[in-house]
Amino acid sequence: MHKNQYKLFSNRKVKRIHFIGIGGAGMSVLARIILALGFEVSGSDLRKNEITERLSLLGSDIFQGQREEQVDRADLVVYSSAVDPTNPELASARRRGVEIFHRSELLAELMRCKKGIAVAGSHGKTSTSAMIAWILIESGRSPALALGGEVIGLEDHEGWGKGEYLVAEADESDGSLSRFSPVVEVITGLDLDHVDYYSGWEKLIETFQRFIGRLPEDGSLIIESGTPDLDRVSRGAAEVITYGLSPSARVRGSRMSFDRGGSRFIVFEDDTELGEIVLGRPGTCNITNSLGAIACCLKLGVPFSDIADALRSFRGVRRRLEIKSETPVMIVEDYAHHPTEVAAALEAIRLTSPARLWCVFQPHRYSRTRHFFRELAGSLSAADRIILTDLYPAFEQPISGVSSALILDALRELSRPDALLLEQSSIRSYLETEVMEGDAVIIMGAGDIGHLAGELVSSPLIKKAG
DSSP states (O other): OGGHHHHHHHGGGOOOEEEEETTHHHHHHHHHHHHHHEEEEEEESSSSOHHHHHHHHTTTTEEEEEEGGGGOOOSSSEEEETTTOOHHHHHHHHHHEEEEEEEHHHHHHHHTEEEEEEOOOOHHHHHHHHHHHHHHHHHTOOEEEEESOOOTOOOOOOSSSSSSSEEEEEOOTTTGGGGGOOOOEEEEEOOOOOOOHHHHHHHHHHHHHHHHTTTTTTTTEETTTOOOHOOOOOOOOSEEEEESSTTOEEEEEEEEEEEEEEEEEEEETTTTEEEEESSOSSSSSHHHHHHHHHHHHHTTTOHHHHHHHHHOOOOOOOSSSSSEOOOEEEEEEEEEOHHHHHHHHHHHTTTOOOOOOOEEEBBBBBHHHHHHHHHHHHHTTTEEEEOOOOOOOTTTOTTTSSSSHHHHHHHTTTTTTEEOOOEEEEEHHHHHOOOOOOOOOEOOOOOSTHHHHHHHHHHHHHTTTT
């Protein structure tokens, strides 16, 4: 039994913890930590996947499907905002008086055991938090990790390191990030998203002001330069460190170059040139994310030479501009689902100079599509060839009149009659007949479209393209 267990749950008798939706990225990392701390873990999901298989091998009891009796032995049940209030396991736990935690409450409980580094923001927080984690691990600081994506090379990390820090991705989608009490906060810029929760910009600002209000008097806010309403957002933080590509940023990047192998740039802190960073991922978005990680790790006392060495070996996060194949056709998988993210991902791959840039895009959620369909069309129009497929609803119910066809119609208004709307089952065969050597194909979306990238990599026709 891990000694830190005694700091959790105010010494209440918690032996077995059940996770509803344990196969998701955010829940599975917490389950892994809880296992490492010596608790019994069970969990359920609608279907099993690689994540649930790994958790099963580590000793978790994994159930496929969700039924009341699966929480009978649990002392604590953990759920996320994606879980419907009528979920049978959640309802059973309530009837029996079993303690129930939102996932953010469990993460906040874990953060109290270490010095928390919480990474929030509208875009890039998974990549930024992953880079911070990688730098701290490579420099021998052994942090605990509660990240929102699978970091390549850290698949077997137990989640709970021996060091003093906990690196966590703080999700703003439901406002729950204001439960955390970190010593360092990194905010990767703000943009209106999650319109199912945020009625407008003011509510988003208020949420982040509450988040920043959780910093201690000696805490540090590290925030992307150029963030809208930067002064309002950061008001109240004792120390504010800006980063980015702006000349006004305290930690900034300059003299950038790109190729299919990634990116290079020079880092300055104030007026001091620190040296060169080499990244294995392309795009100004990745450079900006890395500058956030660099600013954070410099604040924690990591020497720049150690930071540069670590980032040179960083292989990235699954589904975040993940290059699956470079030749003869570049195949990329990306999680982008907001117009700003779509534009950034397409710009990153365009910088690798493909002959033609193809984008296969799966819209994510009815609410987001209804709100952003014109903006999504504008961002997608940067691709040479555009293929849309059916919308992925996540946990939302359909909204009348909202589908991928909204984006298609908006693209046609932008003089892109070549854009197509295809069923997922027919996209591979279409690409196999149309893609040529030197092209780049990015498979994009936060739903279930990602499998297509792997299928294209193994396609004999793609391998023989041109």
